[in-house]
Amino acid sequence: MNSLSGKTIVVAGATGGIGEGITKLLLQHGAKVVALSRSEEKFESLRVYLSGVDTGNLITMQADLDQDQEGSYEVYQRLKERFGGFDGAVVTIGTWGNANRRLIDVSDELWDQTIKDNLTSHFRTLRTLVPLLKTDGALIHLSGLSADGPYPGAGVIGLTNAAKKSLVLTMAAEHESTGPRIYELIIGPIRTRERVARGVARSNWYNPEDLGVFISELIQxxxxxxQKPLHYMIQPGG
Known part of the structure; x- marks a missing residue:
């Protein structure tokens, strides 16, 4: 099934456990995928993982999307000059860091770092990628389930997820009449390769490729x- 044949899709966070599976599915559906990562070294592992995929076209590009306005514009220019407009974009980035503690125990330093890593970086990524999308294109942003409720023991992660949800849905409303389409996809725990290897992945979790199937439908x-900007993939059959 080459339903994405002829489409060019950029994936921010393509070398991560979720991003690699989404990238694989998009390639299997015939897309040209521009995989972005800050680390050139991680691309080799991605290429090995995708070596058996004989459809689509994988292009890797080292790029740091978490930069100030001047740096963000430089990345925008690089992508614009090389690829023109994108049909789709997927944003699956973020880091847990050291935020596994009660809110009352979060230091100013940890607070500032978590906001930067798990909120500011997403804003900067959206600021760079949304203007690169064609008016009939689509951006899909992934956030964790803690966006919708209390997250005891790691509340600073939950509050950044809630803020990201608001950020993306606001952008979706602002572009509703002009395009591109912007979606927030709230996900539960995912069966990444790393979690499977550690023996902590459950059989009733979604695989990264499952996310990729749904994302490909949104892009089409x-x-x-x-037609709706907010979606959930928490548990199959749930």
Whole structure:
């Protein structure tokens, strides 16, 4: 099934456990995928993982999307000059860091670092990628389930997820009449390769490729789901 044949899709966080699976699915559906990562070294592992995929076209590009306005514009220019407009974009970035503690125990330093890593970086990424999308294109941003409720023991992660949800849905509303389409996808725990290897992945979790299937449908834009900006993939059958 080459439903994405002829489309160019950029994936921020393509070398991560979730990003690599989404990238694989998009390639299997025939897309040209521009995989972004800050680390050139991680691309080799991605290429090995995707070596058996004989459809689509993988292009890797080292780029740091978490920069100030001047740096963000330089990345925008590099992508614009090389690829023109994108049909789709996927944002699956973020880090847990040392935020596994009660809010009352969070230091100013940890607070500032977590906000930077798990909120500011997402804003900067969206600021760079949204203007690169075609008016009929689509951006899908992934956030964790803690966006919707209390997250005792790691509340600073939960509050950044809630803020990201608001950020993305606001951008979706601001672009509703002009395009591109912007989606927030709230996810539960995912069966990444790393979690499977550690023996902590459960059989009733979604695989990264499952996310990729749904994301490909949103990019195509011809399903009922594509008409709504907010979606959930928490547990199969749930």
């Amino acid at each position: 834009g011809d399903t009922e789901a594509a």
